[in-house]
Amino acid sequence: MKKYLQLAAVALLITVITSCGGTKTEKLSGNDFLVTIKTDMGEMKAILYDETPKHKENFIKLANEGFFDSLLFHRVMTGFMIQGGDPNSKDAEPGVRLGSGSPGYTIPAEFVKSFFHKKGALSAARQPDQVNPEKASSGSQFFIVQGRVFSEQETGMDMQALSQSISTLRRNDPDNPLNKELEDSFNEGGDETFRIKAMELADKLSEATGITIKMPADRVEAYTTLGGYPPLDDQYTVFGQVIQGLEVIDSITTVGVDPNNRPYEDVRMYISVEEMPRTEIVKKYGTVYQ
Incomplete structure (x- = not known):
């Protein structure tokens, strides 16, 4: 299962590579x-x-x-x-x-x-x-x-960071339920289903790993x-x-x-x-x- 997840994460990154063409406050004292x-x-x-x-x-x-x-x-x-x-x-x-x-x-x-x-x-x-x-x-x-x-499309989601977050979560927190969701998506529909599920879970993956996926x-x-x-x-x-x-x-x-x-x-x-x-x-x- 881990091997499949590894391959899917790589496929996610390759797919993107081939397809991709607060308020400010003035600190005035001193x-x-x-x-x-x-x-x-x-x-x-x-x-x-x-x-x-x-x-x-x-x-x-x-x-x-x-x-x-x-x-x-x-x-x-x-x-x-x-x-x-x-x-x-x-x-x-x-x-x-x-x-x-x-x-x-x-x-x-x-x-x-x-x-x-x-x-x-x-x-x-x-x-x-x-x-x-x-x-x-x-x-x-x-x-x-x-x-x-850069265009807005280029700055929407960092797919390399998304792939990295998946690998980091699997390595550092193998029992996290997000890993199971990703594994199930791959088993159900292969690379494309896995890619869609990973993008749906981007916010949760970012929170779980501390890796910025969606550009602020x-x-x-x-x-x-x-x-x-x-x-x-x-x-x-x-x-x-x-x-x-x-x-x-x-x-x-x-x-x-x-x-x-x-x-x-x-x-x-x-x-x-x-x-x-x-x-x-x-x-x-x-x-x-x-």
């Missing part, structure tokens, strides 16, 4: 840090989130030390993101593959459901799950999302208007947001790159932080606090 990211192609302004304190503190510390100054955006991918922060990139010869440098430490993941990879999201790079199952962040490397605008309304709105890259959500720590200069991201992604996605012409960064009242930040840049 001061905050405005981040300025100067590049060879323009300037971006960003804020860092209080809800990811380890990442915020580390980024401010490195910026104040001048760590980022003259480093490269060493990985640029159109429709995806721009990545930098590798200390080895400062004096790197043309064509050298970059991306392995760090300050010698990592930062524990700080996932916050309300922060996701919409355009302009400032997110921490990290090593892959195979060597980093805790999803700890790089001590210095980060990326800024460009992504693209705020994410749907952002991804269908501003754009971004939803496959990264809940996998990388989002710790800030570009609030001015999104067009600079678009400009950087137009540069020519080598097979390792390193720009042929260096794109350098210079990062500084300035402490100022939150009310002043909002006055200059609009509603930027969730």
Whole structure:
């Protein structure tokens, strides 16, 4: 029975792959840090989130030390993101593959459901799950999302997450009645009946496993208007947001790159932080606090 359920979960994911083409409150008390990211192609302004304190503190510390100054955006991918922060990139010869440098430490993941990879999201790079199952962040490397605008159909239900929730429930809670419902549906009608039943149980599966299956309304709105890259959500720590200069991201992604996605012409960064009242930040840049 478990074998059938495994096969059905895989079939569910394959079917989708082949067929798929709160209220915000302003937190204005006290001061905050405005981040300025100067590049060879323009300037971006960003804020860092209080809800990811380890990442915020580390980024401010490195910026104040001048760590980022003259480093490269060493990985640029159109429709995806721009990545930098590798200390080895400062004096790197043309064509050298970059991306392995760090300050010698990592930062524990700080996932916050309300922060996701919409355009302009400032997110921490990290090593892959195979060597980093805790999803700890790089001590210095980060990326800024460009992504693209998605359709409502594309943002409705994350079928990969649905498949993952089924596998997780079977592994961690084999006696859960939901497993029996899914098994019965497969035995009664095969893959298609199983797929329909799984989608009907999406909310219950999400509640039982903690895996987000249906994309929240705020994410749907952002991804269908501003754009971004939803496959990264809940996998990388989002710790800030570009609030001015999104067009600079678009400009950087137009540069020519080598097979390792390193720009042929260096794109350098210079990062500084300035402490100022939150009310002043909002006055200059609009509603930027969730």
